[in-house]
Amino acid sequence: AQSVTQLGSHVSVSEGALVLLRCNYSSSVPPYLFWYVQYPNQGLQLLLKYTTGATLVKGINGFEAEFKKSETSFHLTKPSAHMSDAAEYFCAVISGAGSYQLTFGKGTKLSVIP
C-alpha cells in the first residue's frame, strides 16, 4: 500500500521568501514521486518528478524537490516566492513500476502575500 501526507493544508509566505511545502510518503517498494500544481479553475500540471538517479530534482518555474529515502520525504522548495506561485500543490506517489495507480496527497494551498 502507498500513501502520501502533506503537512499543512494552507501555507502563506511573503513575496520573495522561501517556499517550503512538505510531503512524506509510505511505500513498500522504491517509489516514483511527483509534484503537481493546480492554478485556479485549471487542471493539474506536472512541476517535477523523481524516478531514479539524482535525488535533487529540478522542475519548472524555479521549483525543486529532494528525495530523502531515510526520511521518506520529498519536500518542494523555491528560494523566492512570486505572486504567480499562488496555487494548490499536490504531492503524489506510485509504488514502483508494477503499479499503475498514482496516489495523491490532500494538497497544500499556497498563498503569497505582497
Added chain:
Amino acid sequence: DVKVTQSSRYLVKRTGEKVFLECVQDMDHENMFWYRQDPGLGLRLIYFSYDVKMKEKGDIPEGYSVSREKKERFSLILESASTNQTSMYLCASRSGGGNFNEQFFGPGTRLTVL
C-alpha cells in the same frame, strides 16, 4: 502539446438523472483516468483504462461506470446522480510506456447535483 479536453466546465443536474462526462485526448495515449477532487480530500481515482475497452476500478468506483470505445475518448457515467456526487471531476491521460510517465490533466468539470 498534449491536450486533454472535457466536454463541459460546469454542469448542473437533478437527482436521479443519468449523467455523461466526456474526455478526449489528442496524443494517442494508451492510459486514461477519471478522478474526483473534493476540498481537503485531494484527488481520488474513480476508474482507470489501460486500453480500448479495458478498465480497472480505482478507489471510489461505487455509483460510477465508464466507457472506452475509442482510444482517444473516455467517458464517465453516473447512472443515477445523487447529491453526494457533487464534485469536481478531472480526466487525465498518460502514455503507456511507463507508470512513471506524466499524467496530463484536463481542465475539469464541476458537477452540481440538485
